Amino acid sequence: MTPPDHPRPDTGLPEPQRPDLPHDLRGRWPHLRRVGIRLPLREYLRELWRRREFAITVPLGELKAQNQDSALGQVWHLLNPLLLIAVYYLIFGVMLQVEDRRGVDNYLPFLIVGVIVFNYTRSSIQAGARMIVKNRKLVQSINFPRAILPLSAIVSEAIAHLYALPIMLVLVSLVRGGPPPQWTWLLLVVVFVLQSMFNLGISMVVARLSFHFRDVQQLLPFILRLYFYSSGVLIPINTDIIPNPTLVTILQLNPAYLLVEMAREAVLVGPLDPQVWLLGTLWSVAMLVGGFWYFRAAENEYGRV
């Protein structure tokens, strides 16, 4: 539907002619680059690298702001999952006695690892969902590779998680039934890297989705809650609890479940299941590549007013 045509004003000046452009424009003027089209991947990554300090500036600033805001500011970041663990332990460990009934050895360490590891993915998804919308003004005014936004969100969450991990390990070794420190704990580095890759990918997906549909941010808490329950954080995913074996298999393919499982195997005295680690790695790589691709496909749309 086009608006009615307006007559050309009589300017009294000659009509502008289309300039004679050389056939091989880039050959004649190699310093010119095309604008408004999607940058090829290598250039995109190069532009991203050029702005890497943005991805650090944002989280560092937030950390400083949090410190200034409340005396307990930074502590709440850690206190939150700890309180959650306390509540869940009270309900599932003490009242429902999951430990004895469902064949979980040492429920408390099981819970601690699960909550803290899942929390990293949960908060990454939530942060990613906000990124484009929160930085709308910047996106509408400056031309920069938009992927820097979810990247800075993940950097922020990764830093917070790196604070939480040592605390998790200390707690685990202190509680009743917790394992002593062992060499498999070093595998947590691998889990951290894989989880970070996964989180970056999925936060890019959510960032684009919530740019297209504002409702996503409203739905997210519920989706994340469902995700939480289906990832084996509170109760292990096995046929003791879930009678349907097909459902169990499906749930065991859930990437969040795999990440939590990997962390548990590394921290608690659990055998390392190569299938879990392989699937976890595949998921992390796939989500990073797929999420980045999905996000970049709409690169030129984010700046629309």
Place this chain on the structure above:
Amino acid sequence: MSELATVSVAAGDPTVVVDRVDITYRIYADSAPRLRKAFVRDRRQREHRSVEAVRDVSFVARSGEAVGIVGHNGSGKSTLLRGIAGLVPITTGDIYASSIPVLLGVAAALEPDLSGRRNVLLGGTALGIPRAELEKRFDEIVEFAGVEEFIDLPLRAFSSGMRSRLQFAIATAVTPEILMVDESLSTGDAEFKERSDDRIRGMLAEAGSVFLVSHSMRSIRDVCTRVLWLDHGRLVADGNTDEVVDAYERYMGDLKRKRKQRKHPPEQR
């Protein structure tokens, strides 16, 4: 693409090439699409309007040129600038530029909840200016914008004039190769205008390019060597400043007179 700090184009080389560009965008009836709209069968609710903001515009701008863009409200000036800056997708045609243009547009780039200081860091790093550089020039930026006392307060506390001054200061902290200033909402005072014009002239001397959108013909005459006139998305004139601005002022004057005549027809006087 060159690193931000140096202007690498030789004088006289083209910096922006716009070739038969159309920019058409859709406006939805509802400002933010909701999930349920995707499922709605009623076509009326999914309706959108197509706006042909820029129609078949072509020109070449060269380094050392200060190009002014004039035209009525809604003639596509801001959209054209945003298209050149790569902020809106182009519907047909091609645009080439020697570097990512820096646009000081109508939409504010700075975040109101953050302090001025944080905004300088955020805006600067988003432009690709290295942090070390930003910290080195921080005082200079703040001084140029004249906001020393407010710099650690949230941007909400700044007046709109202060905000645009700060934005200008950040964007020109490291000489951009292509600067585009959309002055449609003019919020700088005369003294700052002089300082920013000086900076722009300095840029041109270093063989950068500047685009200026303004409703003030004086601004245009002061700074620009060449002027493009847009009317309803089309390029209707492209020539030296005095010629085009004279013709534009004449045309707008005629329009105003005709409108007045329609409102007060001679018989009633």
